Amino acid sequence: IHIGGGSLTVENGTITGGTTGDGFNGGKGGGAFYVNNGGSITVNNCILTGNRAEYGDAFYMKGGSATVNNTTITGTNKEGYALWLQGNNDPKTSLTMNGGTISGFDWGAFVQGKSDLGTSEFTMNGGCISDNKKGVRNEGPNSKIIISGDAIVSNNDDHNVELNDGIKVSVASALGENADIGIYMNSSGEFTNSTDTTLNDASKFNSDNTNYAVGKNADGQLYLGTPVKVTYKVVNGTWSDDSTADKTETVQSGSKPASVPTGMKASEGYTG
Numbered sequence: 542i543h544i545g546g547g548s549l550t551v552e553n554g555t556i557t558g559g560t561t562g563d564g565f566n567g568g569k570g571g572g573a574f575y576v577n578n579g580g581s582i583t584v585n586n587c588i589l590t591g592n593r594a595e596y597g598d599a600f601y602m603k604g605g606s607a608t609v610n611n612t613t614i615t616g617t618n619k620e621g622y623a624l625w626l627q628g629n630n631d632p633k634t635s636l637t638m639n640g641g642t643i644s645g646f647d648w649g650a651f652v653q654g655k656s657d658l659g660t661s662e663f664t665m666n667g668g669c670i671s672d673n674k675k676g677v678r679n680e681g682p683n684s685k686i687i688i689s690g691d692a693i694v695s696n697n698d699d700h701n702v703e704l705n706d707g708i709k710v711s712v713a714s715a716l717g718e719n720a721d722i723g724i725y726m727n728s729s730g731e732f733t734n735s736t737d738t739t740l741n742d743a744s745k746f747n748s749d750n751t752n753y754a755v756g757k758n759a760d761g762q763l764y765l766g767t768p769v770k771v772t773y774k775v776v777n778g779t780w781s782d783d784s785t786a787d788k789t790e791t792v793q794s795g796s797k798p799a800s801v802p803t804g805m806k807a808s809e810g811y812t813g
Contacts, residue, residue: 542573544580544605552585559592570594570625571601579632580605590615597625598646600636604629604659607636616645619674619698624650628658628683635662644672649697654683661685664713665692676701676723679709686710691717700725700749704732712740712763725749726765733763756793766793778807 542549542556559572572592576582582605589599589612598621599614600607614623623646626634636650643649649670654661663677664687670676676697679686686702686709688694694701701723704710712735716722724732724746733741738761746755746763754768773788780788781804790800807813 542575543571544574544576544582545578546580548581548583550583550585551587553587555588555590557589557591559594561594570596572598572621574600574602574607576600576602576605576607577629578604581607583608583610584612585610587612588615589613591617593621595621596627597622597651599643600624601627602634602636603627604632604634606632606634609636609638609641611640613641614643616647616673619645620647622646622648622651623673624663626650626652626661626663626684628654628661628681630659633660633662635664637664637666638668639666641668643668643670646673648675648678649673649694650677652677652679652684652686653681654679654685655681656683659683662687665689665694667691667717669693669695670701671696673697675699675703678703678705680705682706684709687713688722689713689716691719692722693717693720695721695723697723702749703727708732708734711735715740716742716745720745721747723747723749724755724765726753729753729764729766731758731762731764738762754791754793756796758795764793764796766795768792769794771798773802775802775805777811778805778813780805 556573572594652663660683662685667690676694703725741763753765758764
């Protein structure tokens with residue numbers, strides 16, 4: 542389905558078997574939907590499955606908007622990209638995912654915003670991207686990923702969220718209790734740029750890159766940096782729970798440890 546301007550709403554249906562798109566690179570983009578030229582689409586309560594295209598098995602977008610509500614998007618054999626958002630200057634490319642799932646692809650979403658392509662934005666308000674080879678990937682300084690609500694990006698084989706070209710994830714609202722956003726970066730650096738630093742809860746993020754650990758910088762922004770293993774030992778006494786085994790904590794270099802033990806008990810004849 543090609544939306545090249547104008548708007549379309551699709552509800553309560555199943556789209557399957559799409560193999561090519563319309564107009565991009567010899568008709569290779571958008572297995573289910575190809576959106577460009579300011580087109581707008583809303584997809585409600587649908588199933589997109591078994592579609593296959595070289596650029597975006599479910600969506601290929603270049604200059605337009607999509608809102609995808611409570612929709613199940615599934616691939617096979619973990620091949621291809623479910624969503625491919627290519628940057629555009631006027632209008633920008635944007636897709637908002639509200640609920641629903643993306644699974645079974647090589648990549649769940651590819652958010653591409655190179656300097657020569659324009660802006661591309663992916664917003665995830667709830668829903669789940671899991672059981673793909675990789676979850677969400679950005680490319681280029683004009684790509685943006687916004688994650689909020691009960692969004693979950695987890696249990697993808699290699700990376701959950703791969704960030705390139707600097708700060709690209711914004712935490713737009715407090716994440717739900719089940720949120721588990723893994724972050725992979727090719728180099729250390731800041732990865733959340735929400736202006737409300739109270740939303741930057743490091744416990745909601747884990748590093749998919751074993752070379753780095755999640756911490757906070759001096760401005761309260763979450764940061765991926767070189768981890769340091771801190772070991773706490775108790776001598777001539779016990780911890781507050783009466784145990785004596787060493788305690789450890791992994792801390793990003795430059796961050797303050799968060800789990801320094803307190804309430805130790807001195808053994809008889811010693812003073813705490």
